[in-house]
Amino acid sequence: MNILIKSATIIDPRSEFHNTTQDILVENGVITKIESNLTNPGNYQEIALENLHISQGWFDSSVCFGEPGFEERDTIENGLKTAAASGFTSVAMNANTHPVIDCNADITFAKAKGANHATALLPVGALTVESKGVDLAELYDMNTAGAVAFYDYKKSIANPNLMKIALQYASNFNGLVLSFPQEDKVVGQGVMNEHVTSTRLGLKGIPALAEELHIARDLFLLEYTGGKLHIPTISTKKSVELIRDAKAKGLDVTCSVAIHNLYFTDDSLIDFNTNFKVLPPLRTQTDIDALKTGLKDGTIDMVTSDHNPLDVEHKKVEFDHAAYGTIGLESAFGALQTLFGTEQTIKLLTQGKDRFGVSESSISVGNTLDVTLFNPNTEYVFSKSNIVSKSANAIFENENLKGQVYGIIANNIIALK
DSSP, rough: OOOEEEEEEOOOTTHHHHHHHHEEETTTTEEEEESOOOOOOSSEEEOOTTTTTTEOOOEEEOHHHHHHHOTTTOEEEEEEEEHHHHEEEEEOOOOSSSSOOSHHHHHHHHHHTTTTTSSSEEHHHHHHBBGGGBOOOHHHHHHHHHHHEEEEETTTOOOOHHHHHHHHHGGGOOOOOHHHHHHHHHHHOEEEEEEHHHHTTOOOOOOOOHHHHHHHHHHHHHHHHHHHHHHHOOOHHHHHHHHHHHHTTOOOOOEEHHHHHHHHOEEEGGGGGGGGGGOOOOHHHHHHHHHHHHHHHHHEEEOOOOOOOHHHHHHSSGGGOOOOOOOOOHHHHHHHHHHOOHHHHHHHHHHHTTGGGGOOOOOSSSSBBBBEEEEEEEEOOOOGOOOOOSSOOOOTOEEEOOOOOOOHHHHHHHHEE
């Protein structure tokens, strides 16, 4: 791949060209020159776009694509197309498929289906067999096949001894264990945050306590066993405090927050729109403020779109019976920019790579090109026309967002809209 990228503003604190506008010459997929005005040396393809900005490729630690088994929701091929169009050069794909991805052969299948795309697919294996929370899955075999972590997507591990054993066993090969933070018996039949709004709407609530109890338990287990723990999609003020204290103790724990949990409060459910039914549920403004503080001080290590396509049969039903989840890849950049501005947004979208074994490549001469191209200034209303996914369960539909993604150049492939 030989290309010349013209007049790109580089947003990359690791690069000596950070916050400067440069031409970038790429030959055989490697950056060979970065200068203010380069001539085309060999009739290479030139990329020149309005207000072009460029950063290291973005990473998402939690996406779902459906395949195998739920191709009506989305496929791996279209999911990776969606990720590329949304600016992500690597994504960690969850195991909530049918059959559940819980063995060496399943990881091999996912990697094969995800090969030869601009966006790299990183398979996450199930932590337990069929994600039933009873017996550990084949963690080491999946690790050798290429699994980057182990997680029963949106399913908590009720048995503390099982989680203890998982942390101990995975530590033998430096494996990363994910634990969904929810105490199911406290949740009961709850479907949204337990607060004033749930009372007003007559919906059963999910108390913040359900999340915080589970996190406290897992942090005790981590302190006892050692190992590597990642807590996905936290949502409450107390959860931030618990993880901040654990890090101060030196525990090897990281966590993420879903972008929609930074943007919407539980008041958004006033119209019973099932696109706002997510797990963990939307919380209060107090929680959002604490989550933002956690991002700024490093307590929260990364953001995720928590992209989960669901077909209309699972969403166009009564609120109590609707499935949890929203698509989020397509709206991730625009939503974050609306909240944080460009540099902080890029920082959030590139954090977390190391935790999931993704190599980072700064925009510097001699490095392989792995970049996202975007215009941070475009403002628009997110609508169905912005959706690339096969499913349209978008929590950000009709929201005013800021920032247009042009696409990515990664894995020696140009994937621009």
